[in-house]
Amino acid sequence: FTCDLIRNFSIIAHIDHGKSTLADRLLELTGTIKKKEVGKNEQVLDKLKVERERGITVKAQTASMMHSFGGKQHVLNLIDTPGHVDFAWEVSRSLAACQGALLLVDASQGVQAQTISVFHIAQERGLKIIPVLNKIDLPAAQPERIAAQMQSTFGTDPTDIIQISAKTGRGVDQVLQAIVDRIPPPSGTTTGPLKAFLFDSMYDRYRGVISLVALQDGILKKGDRIASCHTKKKYEITDIGILNPEEIPVTSLHPGQVGYIACNMKESSEAHIGDTLYRVGAPVDPMPGFKPAKAMVYAGIFPIDTSDFPKLEESIKRLALTDRSVTIQRESSTALGQGCRLGFLGTLHMDDVSSSLFWVPYKIVYKDKEVYVSNPTEFPDAIDVSSKVKEVQEPVVKASIIVPEEYFGEMMDLCFTHRAEELEHKYLDAGTGTESRIMLTCVIPLSEIVTDFFDQLKSRSSGFASFDYEEAGYKPSNLAKVPSFPWYFFSMANLSMPLALVVHRSHEDAIGKLWVKKLVKVIPRQMFEVPIQAAVGKKIIARETLSAYRADVTAGLYGGHVERKMKASKEIGIDTLVLT
Numbered sequence: 001f002t003c004d005l006i007r008n009f010s011i012i013a014h015i016d017h018g019k020s021t022l023a024d025r026l027l028e029l030t031g032t033i034k035k036k037e038v039g040k041n042e043q044v045l046d047k048l049k050v051e052r053e054r055g056i057t058v059k060a061q062t063a064s065m066m067h068s069f070g071g072k073q074h075v076l077n078l079i080d081t082p083g084h085v086d087f088a089w090e091v092s093r094s095l096a097a098c099q100g101a102l103l104l105v106d107a108s109q110g111v112q113a114q115t116i117s118v119f120h121i122a123q124e125r126g127l128k129i130i131p132v133l134n135k136i137d138l139p140a141a142q143p144e145r146i147a148a149q150m151q152s153t154f155g156t157d158p159t160d161i162i163q164i165s166a167k168t169g170r171g172v173d174q175v176l177q178a179i180v181d182r183i184p185p186p187s188g189t190t191t192g193p194l195k196a197f198l199f200d201s202m203y204d205r206y207r208g209v210i211s212l213v214a215l216q217d218g219i220l221k222k223g224d225r226i227a228s229c230h231t232k233k234k235y236e237i238t239d240i241g242i243l244n245p246e247e248i249p250v251t252s253l254h255p256g257q258v259g260y261i262a263c264n265m266k267e268s269s270e271a272h273i274g275d276t277l278y279r280v281g282a283p284v285d286p287m288p289g290f291k292p293a294k295a296m297v298y299a300g301i302f303p304i305d306t307s308d309f310p311k312l313e314e315s316i317k318r319l320a321l322t323d324r325s326v327t328i329q330r331e332s333s334t335a336l337g338q339g340c341r342l343g344f345l346g347t348l349h350m351d352d353v354s355s356s357l358f359w360v361p362y363k364i365v366y367k368d369k370e371v372y373v374s375n376p377t378e379f380p381d382a383i384d385v386s387s388k389v390k391e392v393q394e395p396v397v398k399a400s401i402i403v404p405e406e407y408f409g410e411m412m413d414l415c416f417t418h419r420a421e422e423l424e425h426k427y428l429d430a431g432t433g434t435e436s437r438i439m440l441t442c443v444i445p446l447s448e449i450v451t452d453f454f455d456q457l458k459s460r461s462s463g464f465a466s467f468d469y470e471e472a473g474y475k476p477s478n479l480a481k482v483p484s485f486p487w488y489f490f491s492m493a494n495l496s497m498p499l500a501l502v503v504h505r506s507h508e509d510a511i512g513k514l515w516v517k518k519l520v521k522v523i524p525r526q527m528f529e530v531p532i533q534a535a536v537g538k539k540i541i542a543r544e545t546l547s548a549y550r551a552d553v554t555a556g557l558y559g560g561h562v563e564r565k566m567k568a569s570k571e572i573g574i575d576t577l578v579l580t
């Protein structure tokens with residue numbers, strides 16, 4: 001192997017623009033996989049079952065292809081990047097293993113928000129970009145118009161654009177040729193001290209964590225003892241190979257090569273994306289720019305029945321074992337007993353849990369120090385001149401939305417009602433009449449987008465808006481704590497709830513009402529009427545009444561647990577539930 005015959009690249013594309021289909025065509029064209037029978041639509045690189053079940057491509061998958069150009073056998077390593085908006089950081093790291101990228105745009109849809117942000121990451125990293133227009137077979141394809149859009153958005157030279165149909169295979173051979181012609185080979189030496197770049201990882205039930213590495217310098221073999229620059233932990237390589245896309249064991253990996261290693265790493269959280277591995281006893285400087293991923297959204301989860309805690313903890317631990325974007329911590333509450341606090345890298349995992357339960361880290365500025373709190377119970381009860389707290393800051397993101405012009409007003413309104421600031425907009429393609437699309441950018445609190453923002457964005461733009469965001473630090477904010485006490489009832493109703501809520505003052509009323517409405521629906525009815533109120537400080541901001549139950553209804557609703565619950569509610573002797 002020499003580096004000259006290697007190309008490392010990835011595909012940058014918005015969801016549904018055809019990344020997986022193109023990857024499959026490339027694998028077929030190079031003979032890496034057999035051409036599929038007509039009508040069979042299973043995508044090779046999306047094969048992970050978990051992914052299917054969850055319906056999203058979180059796990060990046062990578063494949064090495066062999067192809068002969070000018071009589072010489074080349075190795076083309078396709079490095080797959082996570083496709084989701086929350087993983088900008090990981091995308092950035094996996095791009096660091098590449099020297100080039102295909103910028104794939106759907107010729108009927110045009111440029112979308114996520115494509116732009118990943119493009120900027122790729123450009124900053126100095127990657128060679130190959131612009132590709134896909135789906136030119138579609139009647140709705142407008143290659144000229146979208147090419148002009150790419151020119152104005154990315155500065156693409158229209159003559160560089162390769163027009164393809166990943167579906168029919170048309171033009172895909174040109175893509176293959178361009179990968180070899182336009183993307184520079186990686187550089188590295190076999191004689192230098194071992195330096196391997198960890199750009200992805202996956203979890204295997206039997207072997208533990210499998211890390212994907214791009215070898216910079218040196219030769220990596222089975223039995224080698226390696227260490228992580230970030231954690232300094234030591235490991236021994238038990239398994240090594242390339243992905244084709246199935247694992248193929250090899251005796252060694254050489255500079256420029258991309259492959260997998262198993263090295264008795266037990267938890268996914270040990271594999272830090274962007275970390276550098278070196279040979280034990282021969283430390284190297286880590287690859288620049290590494291910072292460990294940190295959770296940006298938190299949620300507290302408690303079991304309905306406290307005796308279920310071990311089960312809950314076990315299942316959550318299993319999740320964290322295989323999914324490095326989730327971190328867990330034990331938490332205990334006087335009302336709820338033992339529970340767990342989950343940290344997430346972004347908004348992705350929240351889909352199936354009610355979003356008002358989530359919590360972002362706040363920065364509390366005291367007179368003499370700054371403290372970050374990731375748990376509602378640590379948030380100061382009062383923020384005023386008498387307390388030592390000078391100011392509270394919340395995390396904000398820089399958001400960009402791309403939308404057809406006709407939805408511009410709706411999007412502006414959406415942004416305003418979610419406390420957006422520094423709103424700016426520009427036309428992506430000037431002068432094309434009714435089809436014009438606008439890119440709107442703004443600074444918006446993270447807490448605003450972890451709630452219903454994404455759903456509203458989609459519904460208020462008839463699904464046409466695309467959205468992306470990146471972290472943009474902290475900003476002072478007018479926040480209030482709404483302490484909430486009827487935990488017992490939340491937990492009885494099979495809900496997991498935060499221990500308290502922190503809301504922006506402008507949302508106090510709305511959120512109070514929302515919670516009270518929720519509670520009325522989920523709290524088991526009692527023998528008597530129960531008023532449910534929400535309060536901030538001494539001010540009651542919302543109130544509903546839970547009517548008394550009729551025996552027949554309750555039995556149906558709460559099944560076998562009703563006795564236990566009734567008994568419990570008597571024990572704590574409630575006649576009024578107050579959210580204060």
Ligand code: GDP
Pocket residue numbers: 013014015016017018019020021022134135136137138164165166167168
């Ligand atoms: P990904 O989300 O970027 O991985 O997109 P996929 O590869 O899953 O493609 C999304 C959809 O577009 C699928 O239904 C594909 O069959 C379809 N598709 C991909 N490429 C083409 C193409 O060139 N022409 C047409 N007509 N459809 C395509």
Ligand code: MG
Pocket residue numbers: 019020021046057
């Ligand atoms: Mg895909």
